[in-house]
Amino acid sequence: MFERFLGAFTASGSREVIAPSQATVGAWLEAAGGLSFDGGLYRVHTKASAIASDALVRHAYPEFAGRLACFGYDWLGRQFATDTGSGTSDDPEVVLFEPGTGEALEIPVPFSLFHDEELVDFGEEALARSFFEQWRRSGGEAPELSECVGYKRPLFLGGEDTVANLEVSDLDAYWTIMGQFRLQVQGLPEGASITGVVRDQSSSGR
Incomplete structure (x- = not known):
């Protein structure tokens, strides 16, 4: 478990990553928490950042409340x-939450196989690797652990899926704003516009 992933992806820094003997979120965070792989393409949560991200995702996607446990995030x-609403109780399947599109995409792969199969064999689809390389070639910086490369205008509000519509943002602030936008557009008729967003100061931070 995790051997294929660790053989295909390069971790930042000099810290040695030893594949955990158990394929659980807790064991993986203990082994690789706080590490960035392939220059910021994929990052693994620490236990603290996982809890903070659970709260951010839960606020933006209340329909998943009580079901999710964040373990990683991409550039x-x-x-x-993981989503306890799918898969088995001891090996739930994975969901990808996209703040820029407002979508939650179910990945029909259990957590135990996610890194070794989904990220290794389908890294383009799962991590938008070529888009990341395009961003870097354009002069864009690799995001720090507390950052992401977010959309200036989210796709669900008419933004374009192009490098010109990207910028480095604080991860928590980006999720807070995108989450509030997503909640405001839920149920609106197609073509309706939002003139502003009110930030909820009670939203959890990292």
Whole structure:
């Protein structure tokens, strides 16, 4: 477990990552929490940042309240979480939460196989690797652990899926704003516009 992933992805820094003997979120965070892989393409949560991200995702996607446990996130700020509503109780499947599109995409792969299969064999689809490389070639910086490369105008509000519509943002602030936008557009008729957003100061931070 995790051997294929660790063989295919390069961790930042000099810290040695030893594959955990158990394929659980807790064991993975203990082994690789706080590390960035392939220059910021994919990052693993610490226990503290996982809890903070659970709260941010839960606020933006209240329909998943009580079901999710974040364990990783990519350069676009998209959160990967286990979902106790799918899979088995001891090996739940994974959901990808996309703040820029307002979507939650179910990945029909259990957590135990997610890193070794989904990220290794389908890294383009899961992590938008070529888009990341395009961003870097354009002069864009690799995000720090507390940052993401977010959309200036989210796609669900008419933004374009292009490098020109990207900027480095604080991860928590980006999720707070995108989450509030998502909640405001829920149930609105197609073509309706939002003139502003009121930030909820009670939203959890990292």
